[in-house]
Amino acid sequence: QKEVEQNSGPLSVPEGAIASLNCTYSDRVSQSFFWYRQYSGKSPELIMSIYSNGDKEDGRFTAQLNKASQYVSLLIRDSQPSDSATYLCAVNAPGAGSYQLTFGKGTKLSVIP
Amino acid sequence: NAGVTQTPKFQVLKTGQSMTLQCAQDMNHNSMYWYRQDPGMGLRLIYYSASEGTTDKGEVPNGYNVSRLNKREFSLRLESAAPSQTSVYFCASSETLLGRDQPQHFGDGTRLSIL
Numbered sequence: 001q002k003e004v005e006q007n008s009g010p011l012s013v014p015e016g017a018i019a020s021l022n023c024t025y026s027d028r029v030s031q032s033f034f035w036y037r038q039y040s041g042k043s044p045e046l047i048m049s050i051y052s053n054g055d056k057e058d059g060r061f062t063a064q065l066n067k068a069s070q071y072v073s074l075l076i077r078d079s080q081p082s083d084s085a086t087y088l089c090a091v092n093a094p095g096a097g098s099y100q101l102t103f104g105k106g107t108k109l110s111v112i113p
Numbered sequence: 114n115a116g117v118t119q120t121p122k123f124q125v126l127k128t129g130q131s132m133t134l135q136c137a138q139d140m141n142h143n144s145m146y147w148y149r150q151d152p153g154m155g156l157r158l159i160y161y162s163a164s165e166g167t168t169d170k171g172e173v174p175n176g177y178n179v180s181r182l183n184k185r186e187f188s189l190r191l192e193s194a195a196p197s198q199t200s201v202y203f204c205a206s207s208e209t210l211l212g213r214d215q216p217q218h219f220g221d222g223t224r225l226s227i228l
Contacts, residue, residue, distance in 0.1 A: 044219050045219070046216045049216050100171065105155035106155060
């Protein structure tokens with residue numbers, strides 16, 4: 001049973017601070033990792049995908065992957081109130097049912113003005 | 114470019130009624146998925162279709178059936194609705210490229226209540 005674990009939060013950070021969201025996964029052969037943002041009452045929206053160890057930056061967002069520790073994180077720099085949402089970590093594994101994603105339950109982020 | 118379109122957006126059913134949730138994507142993606150999202154449970158895969166003509170069960174398939182009508186459309190059917198199927202249902206699609214899983218793109222969801 002593949003598992004993806006996230007702290008449910010809420011994680012509260014002041015505006016302008018760095019928000020750090022963490023995710024651990026159980027399947028060692030996982031190869032593809034995604035972060036989604038979901039506003040209340042809306043659908044998940046892709047923020048970042050990462051496939052290789054290390055950091056990947058896109059604007060204010062940085063995804064970090066460490067396959068040896070089975071750990072993926074999302075950093076949000078200069079956090080804005082509009083970043084307040086639930087962030088979902090999703091993980092896949094090749095050949096494990098083909099193209100299925102396992103989602104964590106999400107971390108609720110609140111950015112305080 | 115509409116992306117993934119789901120209909121209806123809201124629906125109320127009585128226990129035992131049947132209905133079909135519709136999903137269509139215009140991104141020429143091979144793979145399509147149906148999820149349900151419940152408070153505290155996260156997104157759970159109901160069924161998926163890796164390509165036109167194939168469907169497979171996900172984590173929670175009981176009480177549901179699916180049809181991959183063509184490359185664009187993937188429908189989810191509740192034959193005899195139960196209150197436990199009250200949920201928000203999301204359809205998603207993704208490209209299929211050898212050697213690397215592509216992100217899934219989600220529709221706006223269908224909010225289904227069963228009384």
